[in-house]
Amino acid sequence: MVRIRTRDEILRVAAELFTRYGFKGTSLHDIAAEVGCSKATLLYHFAHKDAILLALVEPARQSLIDLVARLAGVDDRGVREAAIDGFIDLVLRYRFEVALIYDVTPQFLQEPAFNRVRELTDALVAGFAGRSADPADQTAAKVLLAGIAAVVIDDKRDEVELRPALVAVARRALLPGKD
Amino acid sequence: MVRIRTRDEILRVAAELFTRYGFKGTSLHDIAAEVGCSKATLLYHFAHKDAILLALVEPARQSLIDLVARLAGVDDRGVREAAIDGFIDLVLRYRFEVALIYDVTPQFLQEPAFNRVRELTDALVAGFAGRSADPADQTAAKVLLAGIAAVVIDDKRDEVELRPALVAVARRALLPGKD
DNA sequence: TCAGAATCTGACCGAGCGGTCAGGAACAAT
DNA sequence: ATTGTTCCTGACCGCTCGGTCAGATTCTGA
Numbered sequence: 035m036v037r038i039r040t041r042d043e044i045l046r047v048a049a050e051l052f053t054r055y056g057f058k059g060t061s062l063h064d065i066a067a068e069v070g071c072s073k074a075t076l077l078y079h080f081a082h083k084d085a086i087l088l089a090l091v092e093p094a095r096q097s098l099i100d101l102v103a104r105l106a107g108v109d110d111r112g113v114r115e116a117a118i119d120g121f122i123d124l125v126l127r128y129r130f131e132v133a134l135i136y137d138v139t140p141q142f143l144q145e146p147a148f149n150r151v152r153e154l155t156d157a158l159v160a161g162f163a164g165r166s167a168d169p170a171d172q173t174a175a176k177v178l179l180a181g182i183a184a185v186v187i188d189d190k191r192d193e194v195e196l197r198p199a200l201v202a203v204a205r206r207a208l209l210p211g212k213d
Numbered sequence: 214m215v216r217i218r219t220r221d222e223i224l225r226v227a228a229e230l231f232t233r234y235g236f237k238g239t240s241l242h243d244i245a246a247e248v249g250c251s252k253a254t255l256l257y258h259f260a261h262k263d264a265i266l267l268a269l270v271e272p273a274r275q276s277l278i279d280l281v282a283r284l285a286g287v288d289d290r291g292v293r294e295a296a297i298d299g300f301i302d303l304v305l306r307y308r309f310e311v312a313l314i315y316d317v318t319p320q321f322l323q324e325p326a327f328n329r330v331r332e333l334t335d336a337l338v339a340g341f342a343g344r345s346a347d348p349a350d351q352t353a354a355k356v357l358l359a360g361i362a363a364v365v366i367d368d369k370r371d372e373v374e375l376r377p378a379l380v381a382v383a384r385r386a387l388l389p390g391k392d
Numbered sequence: 393t394c395a396g397a398a399t400c401t402g403a404c405c406g407a408g409c410g411g412t413c414a415g416g417a418a419c420a421a422t
Numbered sequence: 423a424t425t426g427t428t429c430c431t432g433a434c435c436g437c438t439c440g441g442t443c444a445g446a447t448t449c450t451g452a
Contacts, residue, residue, distance in 0.1 A: 174382035181355070
């Protein structure tokens with residue numbers, strides 16, 4: 035049986051502290067103190083501080099890749115609804131991870147592991163805009179995308195309460211005449 | 214004649230570097246080097262690093278206070294349109310300052326000079342929601358507020374291009390049936 | 393001309409940071 | 423019991439950070 039208890043505990047505590055104080059605002063010393071181990075132990079389990087963040091964010095990143103791939107197979111008529119529903123599901127499932135990514139943007143955007151994120155969000159914008167080339171449609175798409183993410187990060191309400199309101203405002207703004 | 218050239222130059226350079234690297238990502242040494250003076254000179258003109266940020270953000274903060282005061286005098290029927298137009302004007306005029314505030318949130322939200330900001334944005338949310346108590350209306354208001362701010366920060370297009378698209382999406386989302 | 397105020401600086405400080413390293417302790421397989 | 427591996431640690435390193443301070447320099451008004 036492999037021992038991963040400490041490693042998991044590090045991730046749990048790091049998530050908690052990153053949420054409370056941000057990535058830059060949390061030091062390895064802080065995490066180690068809360069876990070009850072030494073700083074050197076953190077760096078035994080994770081090569082760098084960044085590696086902790088990457089491990090934390092990985093599941094969300096994978097889900098985003100999946101979503102974008104799924105949207106690529108949807109035709110222009112249905113892509114807006116699929117993008118709206120898919121994105122809102124995603125950010126509600128990964129609220130903490132979304133907050134974390136926003137916290138470290140844009141410093142980490144040039145990191146190898148992160149540079150596909152930009153391209154992925156561009157694909158989402160295209161989905162929200164129904165693949166329209168009209169700048170106004172793309173602006174609307176960006177407003178909704180960023181706004182929904184911000185609310186999910188900031189608003190502490192349950193996703194059951196939040197989801198219908200988010201879907202409603204997105205449809206009103208992006209699917210005029212369909213509501 | 215009072216010499217304020219150095220002070221102004223510090224603010225100009227600080228604005229530039231904060232934009233490029235963020236507040237935490239810019240050191241006093243960086244600013245001093247770019248200005249061509251010593252770090253001690255910065256701290257002669259500004260008591261702390263935070264004071265530079267506060268000086269930079271002050272005009273935008275004052276405008277926000279003015280806007281909220283103005284909205285208080287508008288009746289429930291007209292408050293949504295007034296809030297939308299007023300807010301979009303504000304963030305387009307103070308794009309850099311808005312980006313800066315977002316950069317240092319939430320670390321600075323508890324700072325004395327910043328704690329009214331929360332209360333001010335709450336007032337804006339109420340305006341966007343037409344003073345409705347319905348949680349769904351407030352969610353929609355938050356989505357648009359945050360989304361517009363994010364786009365203004367991120368999108369490099371001219372405000373002449375941006376404004377109509379922002380106003381349009383806000384009206385569509387918040388004033389259903391009026392467009 | 394000269395005193396005093398405003399402006400500026402190099403040297404320095406203590407603290408915190410991410411990260412390294414040699415080696416101790418615990419555990420597993422033989 | 424011995425060996426090799428995994429897990430863990432204290433001490434330490436180099437660096438950057440915001441901030442201080444005594445004193446030099448420059449400006450200004452009487």
